[in-house]
Amino acid sequence: MPKTLYDKIWDAHVADEAEDGTCLLYIDRHLVHEVTSPQAFEGLRMAGRQVHAPDKTIAVPDHNVPTTLDRAKGIDNEESRIQVDALDQNARDFAIHYYPVDDIRQGIVHIVGPEQGWTLPGMTVVCGDSHTATHGAFGALAHGIGTSEVEHVLATQTLIQKKSKNMKVEITGKLNPGVTAKDITLAVIGKTGTAGGTGYVIEYCGEAIRDLSMEGRMTVCNMAIEGGARAGLIAPDETTFAYVKGRPHAPKGAQWDAALAWWKTLHSDDDAQWDKVITLKGEEIEPVVTWGTSPEDVLPISGVVPSPSDFTGGKVEAVKRALDYMGLKPGTPLSDIPVDAVFVGSCTNGRIEDLREVAKILKGKKVAEGVRMMIVPGSGLVREQAEEEGLADIFKQAGADWRLAGCSMCLAMNPDQLAPEERCASTSNRNFEGRQGYKGRTHLVSPAMAAAAAITGHLTDVREMI
Amino acid sequence: MDKFEKLTGIAAPMPLVNIDTDMIIPKVFLKTIKRSGLGVNLFDEMRYDREGNEIADFVLNKPQYRNAEILIAGDNFGCGSSREHAPWALADFGIKAVISTSFADIFFNNCFKNGILPIVLPREQVDLLMSDAEKGQNARMTVDLEAQVITTSDGAEIPFEVDAFRKHCLLNGLDDIGLTLEKKAAIDAFEAKAAQARPWV
Numbered sequence: 319m320p321k322t323l324y325d326k327i328w329d330a331h332v333a334d335e336a337e338d339g340t341c342l343l344y345i346d347r348h349l350v351h352e353v354t355s356p357q358a359f360e361g362l363r364m365a366g367r368q369v370h371a372p373d374k375t376i377a378v379p380d381h382n383v384p385t386t387l388d389r390a391k392g393i394d395n396e397e398s399r400i401q402v403d404a405l406d407q408n409a410r411d412f413a414i415h416y417y418p419v420d421d422i423r424q425g426i427v428h429i430v431g432p433e434q435g436w437t438l439p440g441m442t443v444v445c446g447d448s449h450t451a452t453h454g455a456f457g458a459l460a461h462g463i464g465t466s467e468v469e470h471v472l473a474t475q476t477l478i479q480k481k482s483k484n485m486k487v488e489i490t491g492k493l494n495p496g497v498t499a500k501d502i503t504l505a506v507i508g509k510t511g512t513a514g515g516t517g518y519v520i521e522y523c524g525e526a527i528r529d530l531s532m533e534g535r536m537t538v539c540n541m542a543i544e545g546g547a548r549a550g551l552i553a554p555d556e557t558t559f560a561y562v563k564g565r566p567h568a569p570k571g572a573q574w575d576a577a578l579a580w581w582k583t584l585h586s587d588d589d590a591q592w593d594k595v596i597t598l599k600g601e602e603i604e605p606v607v608t609w610g611t612s613p614e615d616v617l618p619i620s621g622v623v624p625s626p627s628d629f630t631g632g633k634v635e636a637v638k639r640a641l642d643y644m645g646l647k648p649g650t651p652l653s654d655i656p657v658d659a660v661f662v663g664s665c666t667n668g669r670i671e672d673l674r675e676v677a678k679i680l681k682g683k684k685v686a687e688g689v690r691m692m693i694v695p696g697s698g699l700v701r702e703q704a705e706e707e708g709l710a711d712i713f714k715q716a717g718a719d720w721r722l723a724g725c726s727m728c729l730a731m732n733p734d735q736l737a738p739e740e741r742c743a744s745t746s747n748r749n750f751e752g753r754q755g756y757k758g759r760t761h762l763v764s765p766a767m768a769a770a771a772a773i774t775g776h777l778t779d780v781r782e783m784i
Numbered sequence: 785m786d787k788f789e790k791l792t793g794i795a796a797p798m799p800l801v802n803i804d805t806d807m808i809i810p811k812v813f814l815k816t817i818k819r820s821g822l823g824v825n826l827f828d829e830m831r832y833d834r835e836g837n838e839i840a841d842f843v844l845n846k847p848q849y850r851n852a853e854i855l856i857a858g859d860n861f862g863c864g865s866s867r868e869h870a871p872w873a874l875a876d877f878g879i880k881a882v883i884s885t886s887f888a889d890i891f892f893n894n895c896f897k898n899g900i901l902p903i904v905l906p907r908e909q910v911d912l913l914m915s916d917a918e919k920g921q922n923a924r925m926t927v928d929l930e931a932q933v934i935t936t937s938d939g940a941e942i943p944f945e946v947d948a949f950r951k952h953c954l955l956n957g958l959d960d961i962g963l964t965l966e967k968k969a970a971i972d973a974f975e976a977k978a979a980q981a982r983p984w985v
């Protein structure tokens with residue numbers, strides 16, 4: 319029977335199947351961070367259980383860590399400190415792989431995994447974090463789980479799962495200049511809605527996806543969850559293999575050859591069956607921004623703020639509430655919206671290529687008067703590379719704040735937060751109420767669009783700057 | 785985990801669509817290393833003002849809904865972050881069942897692990913339950929998991945679907961990990977086979 323990529327990875331990991339189709343899915347990599355794991359480790363301790371496969375379990379603190387240059391002095395907030403200390407302790411007690419705050423390899427868990435070669439094609443990868451979808455860019459079945467499931471995976475290296483349906487999202491043709499992976503993924507959510515992917519695993523394919531770098535593919539898969547999908551996948555190809563080769567935990571020698579031979583079989587068969595298919599033309603995708611408080615509230619930058627009456631059903635009230643929260647009036651051109659802050663970073667757009675995009679636009683320019691711009695690399699190694707490539711100098715000369723690695727203002731669990739009503743162009747993935755700070759207002763954009771907004775002080779079509 | 789007994793209680797209407805887990809429990813409360821005590825902060829930013837005073841017109845602050853045990857919610861409830869703090873907060877507040885046209889995947893799973901029953905129903909039925917819930921104090925609904933039926937305050941019966949394995953676990957308060965460990969031999973056998981086939985993992 320012809321199979322999709324998802325079918326193939328799934329079939330290779332079913333350790334047990336009950337009569338009703340409930341499966342035990344074997345997990346190859348379990349990534350752990352400090353926010354969603356303490357209760358799981360506590361549960362293990364209370365039941366006297368061990369971590370089943372410590373060698374396949376990798377932990378890194380990221381959500382709570384300060385990103386200021388003086389972070390070696392420790393974490394001021396007591397609860398944050400306790401959480402990071404608990405992870406330190408749990409990593410030691412259960413002998414799992416660990417990158418502590420002062421390790422140059424520390425960073426956002428979804429950036430560290432691929433960077434260190436933990437994430438490989440054909441694997442099953444889970445983490446107590448919804449953006450685990452990121453790792454799907456390698457052709458790995460990767461998704462977020464809750465803390466009870468974290469405990470389940472720690473104890474058994476499996477997850478109780480039922481199979482999802484198959485959805486194909488094809489992006490045909492080429493992207494226009496100024497249009498990036500972030501615009502693709504937001505445009506898809508704009509089309510499907512935040513619940514459009516519920517019950518599905520999405521495979522992204524088509525020429526525009528093939529043309530993306532691994533960084534871009536990770537950006538696309540990262541936001542599969544915002545579209546409601548369990549996971550996003552992209553079939554591995556030469557781009558994938560070139561990225562993986564030589565990473566610290568990637569296979570070497572004969573094992574590399576064996577792995578590569580299997581990886582090359584990991585693609586959907588031509589006649590595979592899809593439960594849902596969506597096609598977008600790459601040429602028609604424009605740079606986009608969000609105007610509301612759901613990632614589906616997305617429009618091309620050339621658009622205007624919509625009115626509640628443009629919607630139907632429960633969305634009408636939600637749009638009223640969103641416009642009120644965002645302080646926006648229907649009919650306002652999106653490019654007239656002024657910003658107070660710009661945030662570049664997160665597991666969506668905190669990789670080296672994202673920083674290069676930002677540097678390209680910022681080079682020789684200044685951040686507008688009255689705008690604060692925060693640039694947070696996704697890992698210590700991304701930071702190091704950006705310094706070596708001279709990107710950091712461009713950021714500093716422009717007047718941006720160049721920081722240490724972590725989740726930072728993506729969810730503002732550390733002091734990196736928006737003030738009430740402060741408006742931000744952000745490269746992160748969620749524009750929910752309060753996400754970047756109490757009453758903070760978030761517009762999701764690509765790194766290039768974020769840089770453009772930083773220079774002009776308002777949401778801006780980056781195509782006017784290239 | 786506690787067993788899910790037949791539930792008769794007050795249902796609170798929350799028709800807003802896309803209620804995300806950041807709304808259910810804002811991130812400032814994720815810093816705990818415990819599971820308990822999150823109920824007072826359930827829907828914190830919708831429920832309290834900056835000074836910590838209750839916002840009177842928020843549904844769970846209204847006298848008739850303060851003891852709600854059921855939520856009737858708009859589409860796509862629980863989207864966003866994977867935080868299990870969301871069902872922990874709901875459970876700690878006393879919510880035992882949530883009914884909507886759709887739920888986000890991870891939140892849906894997380895509910896079952898915490899003794900909360902999420903029920904998906906077609907729009908007309910959710911609308912019906914929503915209007916029933918709007919009656920307030922007297923609108924006591926019954927959720928019978930065993931029989932898979934919801935009974936409204938005026939006696940209308942609405943059947944619902946639930947996964948058989950999950951139903952079994954909820955009804956009996958079973959711990960997933962214990963159940964899975966009974967299959968340890970299968971896991972070990974799979975592991976040995978996978979180590980042969982994919983030694984690089």
Ligand code: SF4
Nearest residue numbers: 449664665725728729
């Ligand atoms: S960067 Fe943001 S989305 Fe990514 S893991 Fe951190 S908090 Fe979550």
